[in-house]
Amino acid sequence: MKKSIKKLLALTLTGAFLVGALTGCGKSGEDDKTITVAASATPHAEILEYAKDKLKEQGYDLQVTVFDDYVKPNEVVESGDFDANYFQHVPYLESFNEEKGTHLAVAGKIHYEPFGIYPGTKKSLDEIADGDSIAVPNDTTNEARALLLLQDNGIITLKDGAGINATVNDIAENPHNVKIVELEAAQVARVVDETAFVVLNGNYALAAGFSVGKDALAYEKSDSEAAKTYVNVIAVKEGNEDSAKIKALVDVLKSDDVKKYINDTYDGAVLPYEE
Template identity: 35%
Template sequence: MKKKSLLGGIILSASLFLAACGSTGSTTASSEAVSSAATEPTTVKIGLVSESAVSIWQAVADRLQKQNIDLEIVKFTDYNQPNIALQNGDIDLNAFQHIAFLDNYNANNNADLTPIGFTFVSPLGIYSDKYTDYKEIKDGDTIAIPNDVTNGGRALLLLQAIDLIKLDNATGTTPTVSDIVENPKNLNIQELDAAQLPRSLQDVGAAVINTNFAVDAGLVPTKDALYLDTENIQKVLDIYKNVIAARAEDVDNAVYKKVVAEYQTEETKALIAETTKNTDIPAW
């Protein structure tokens, strides 16, 4: 009986030893897994439109790597897709639009996309391959403007500011071509996709072009534009400040706040000045 008891004790001790070894190995493997997970970068997808924006945000992405954030840039070719992609969850943030454009999208698409940080005010300018002064625009000329409601409305307000047309005062910030009440030069207002406007210059008297597309086309807004609406910055409404947008449920996301903070730096201000030839104005 004593021998049996001793043998049982040896077997039990061996079993405990093996169990302990197995437990240590499991704990070590678990710790390594936790450590690996902790160092895995958080991926954030941001939707952009223009090449100039891509170059600025790439610098932001490089800096965010130090905070273990992998900012993945998704480039779109027009203004229609980034909000759809954000609403559908294909991207996490976008940065291409002003508040007026965002509000219009939300109203028409039952969406709740929300600004989480300002970027800049980008002027809208009128350009021409035919004229060096907007006062040279002739009777019957075609003037191309963006075909979306907010940028098209802003373009019409620009044309009114330089006395080419007069709008119904009741239209507010989003007038349409049908709101033109005076057109002394009988201008033909042609609405085109914003991305196509630089290419239209050879075919029209003048075109009102968003700065990002003008810069991408090799134009220098402060040099080449016949007029920029930011020349009278007091008349450029806050609704034309560009923003970083997220879905409403993500407005307090700590990682997204870090993305905003890393954008809103002196380094970014310098890049905006360099990339847009001192045209865009930081708005934070």
């Protein structure tokens, strides 16, 4: 009797294990075709929404959740609740990993939001004269980007190695003796009638009524140091970079179709990143 009960129990447990395994396999297969992404609203979620149909053609269901902060999207990827996020650039990701002990990795570099030089009292960079003033943002990251852009356009030269940490103290050559006016980022556009030029990032340029594509006298190119540094990425938990669904997501976001959507939609305030 005991032997029969043991045998029956063993068969029951074996059957339960098989059912669980089969159920798990089915769920896993379904999950492999669902891509969950945490994103900022603009432009990230908008770009993802556009990409949905392309991924659907490949059998993937892209589910996008918008977050309005810069912490939670990383936490939900680290925890495994989401497959990926799309909202941040590489320096922020690296800083977050260091500070929070997370294990986030770059799966794909998608777009950047370029800084531009815009007209103030002068309408062309060729008009620059000795003693002209140029307004730039005064926070560490944005000031460095502004100075690098001025360097790329021959207005100043920075000390070797200044790079993305550059400040006005790193200006080595200033042939036009331009005065760099440092202002809080949101205030820069307000001095267009007082300075020869202003240097703005895309969102402040749009807010000031500038057309990035039409009005910028110069802007960060895709191969510039700043673009390479501040490119916005698809981030995943380490080890998931080469999963089939993440590779599919990145491939679609880097496709010519999505690049065209970005170029047509954001008037130069958002540009596809070219490796």
